[in-house]
Amino acid sequence: MDDRSGAGPRVGVTGQDSAIVTVYYTWIPDNLAPAREARWLGQLCVEKREAIKRLRLARGRAASLLGLQLLKHGMRAHGCTEFELTTVRFPRGSKPCCDAPHCAACPDFNITHSRDLVACALASEGYVGIDTEKVRDIDLNAFGRFLDTHEYARLRGDRQRFFELWTQKEAVVKAHGAGGIVNLRAVRIAEEQGTLGSKTWSLRAVNIHPDYVTYVATAAAAVEIAYVEFADH
16 A cells, blocks of 8 residues: 555545645556456346446456445445445446435546556545556657647647646546536637536646656646555455
8 A cells, every 4th residue: 555645534624715635546467367257247236237247357346346345345445335337327428326315415436447557536625637648759740639729839849748638628628527428529618627518627747657648637726635545456
């Protein structure tokens, strides 16, 4: 376990203008033990279980399952001892949510993964979105439709800057909770803030590994990031 904040996960201890975002993260193994995969699948609602089983690549299944295990671990660490993954719903076009009565007192959450990394963010106050991407060679022209002309021009072919902008936009869209990737072009990024429609979100970098760019978006003006590494696989 790696908690670089110097304190354990906390919930409900900040005011409206501040929040603690606890980021649980882990690395995706090449092979998840079949017995463990079966056990984790059994913890999900039928719809999600069948969706994951349809994934052809073992690493894709492992990424989805590990993200949900991070969520379960995080919720229980935050005092939601009755939380079960069967209560998580995955509405089309919206972020996953928990619809059980006991979830009303639990923190908002969001999950992301890229290549070898999977992470789950839980916010002490308000909504949260998180996105991560491994910095890699890509054709920037293929992503131009998700950026406005000024954003695209400012990139000047800089991959690092592209992934920073992309993860910031994705984090805002995911915190917003509806619309998905079609909203990326509408997000405006400036001075560690992202605006979508009438709502402005604070953006903070999450420093898990130098090969990855990760951002969280929250409604709070002041955000503290806590890190917890999960290694139960």
